[in-house]
Amino acid sequence: MRTGLTFSCSAVQASHAILCKFIQNALHFTIHLSPQKPDHIKIYNNFKTQRNVLHTLHSVKNRNLQVLFIHMSLQGKKIILAVTGSIAAYKTPHFVRLLIKAGAEVKVLITDAATHFVSPLSLATVSKHPVLANVSDGATWNNHVELGLWADAMIVAPCSANTLAKLANGICDNLVCAVYLSARCPVFIAPAMDEDMWLHPSTQVNMNKVRSYRNHIIPVAHGELASGLVGEGRMAEPEDMVKHLSRFFSEENKPLKGLKALVTAGPTYERIDPVRFIGNFSSGKMGIAIAEALADKGAQVTLVLGPSREHTYHSLVNTVHVESAHEMYEASTAVFKEADIAVLAAAVADYKPQEQATEKIKKKEGELTLTLTKTQDILASLGKIKQPGQTLIGFALETNNELEHATKKLNEKNADMIVLNSLRDTGAGFGHDTNKITLVRSSSSPIALPLQSKAEAAIAIVDQILELRHAKKTV
C-alpha cells in the first residue's frame, strides 16, 4: 500500500481506520476484493457516504473496487466551462455534476455549434446558472471581462479544432473567445476531434501555440471516435478532467509553497540625459515566464522588472519596477535576504555613463565621448552573501565558447546553476517566444534542451531548481 495520488490495498487491510487516514491523501483508491472477506460490501457502502468520493466502480467479476476521491482542492473554486462544437459535448452535463460534487461553482458558456450536441437547458439545470451563448442577449451584455475575472479556472471542454484555431490566433467572434482573451486565471484546454483532424499539421501548430501561451492541455485520449474509427482525439473522460483540475489546485502540486523567490527580468536603462539611455533588446519574457512557473509551484515571487512592455497578473507574483542597474541591484539585494530561491534572468547593463546630464545634451560640432563606469554585478554580489539554504541561478548569454564562459560565470559568481543561451541558436535569445537553453551545473554534466516555448523552458528550469534543492537536502 502506498499513499499519494493513487494507492491500493486488500480488503483485509481496508479497515475504517485506514480509510480515514488515507482518505485525505488519495485521489484514486483501489481495493482488491477478497472473496473470503464478504465485508467488502460494507466498505463499498462506507465509501459511498464519504463527501469527497466522486465515483465508485464496483466490479465483483474482477474482484476490484475502485474509488476515485476528489480532493477538497476544488472546494469553493469558481470554474468556467466553455463547451464548443464536438460530439464529446454530450458528456459535459456529467462533467458539470462531478465538478459540483467536488465543491466547485460552475458557470457554462456554449458556442452555437455546441448547442447541436448538448442542450443548454441540461447544462443550466445541472450548473444552476444560466448558460451564456452570446456577448449580448437582447438588451443584456454578458460582461466577458467580469466572467474572466470571476473564475479561478477556465476549461474549454470539448475544445473543437475550430475553437482551438481561434484561441491560437486571437480570433474573437463569440463569447467563449472573448472570455478566454479576458481571463486572468489558468485556462485548461481539452481538445476533442477526429484523429486525422487532430494529427493535421495546422492543428498541431495551433496546439503548440496555445501551449506556449501557458494554457494547460488535458491530453486527448485514444479510443473509439465519432467517425467510427479508433485512434487519438477523444476528449479526456470527465472523471480524468476533474482529476486534472483537482491535482492542479492540490497542495501536492505546490512543492514551493511557503518559499520565497526573487526573479530579475528585462533590460536596464542607464540614463545619459533626460531623453537618452543605454539599454539592450531584452523583452523580459523569459524572466516573467520563470516568475510564473515558480509561482505555479506555490512560491511567493518578487519580480524585479526592468523597463519592459511585458507583465504578469499571477496572484503570487509581486512586480517591483526598476529602471537602472543600480535600482535593480538595490531592490534585488533587499529581497534576496528573505529569499529561498533567486533567478537572475535580467540583462543588466555592465556599464553606465559616469555622468548623467540633467539637461538634454545638445548637438555640437565634432565627436561626443561618453565615459562609462562599471555597474554592480548583482549575481556576483548575491553569490557572495548566499546562505546554504539559498539557491541562486544565473543566466549567460553568449555568442562563442558558450559552455566555457557559462562555467566560468557559474564558478566566479557562486551560482548553483547557469542557464545558458547562445545567440547562435535560431529562435533563442531576446524578444522571441521560444528559447533554446542549456542548464550548466557544477556537479553534473550540462543538460541541453531543445528549442521550446519560453513557458516550457521556464518549467524545465524550475524542475531543475527543485532537483537541486532536493539534492542539497539529501547530501
Ligand code: CTP
Ligand atoms: N548580471 C548581473 N549584474 C550585472 C551583469 C550581469 O546580475 N551587472 C547577471 C545576469 O542577470 C546574468 C549573469 O549575471 O544572470 C550573466 O550575465 P551576462 O551579461 O551573460 O554576463 P556578464 O557577467 O555581464 O559578462 P559578459 O557580459 O562579459 O559576458
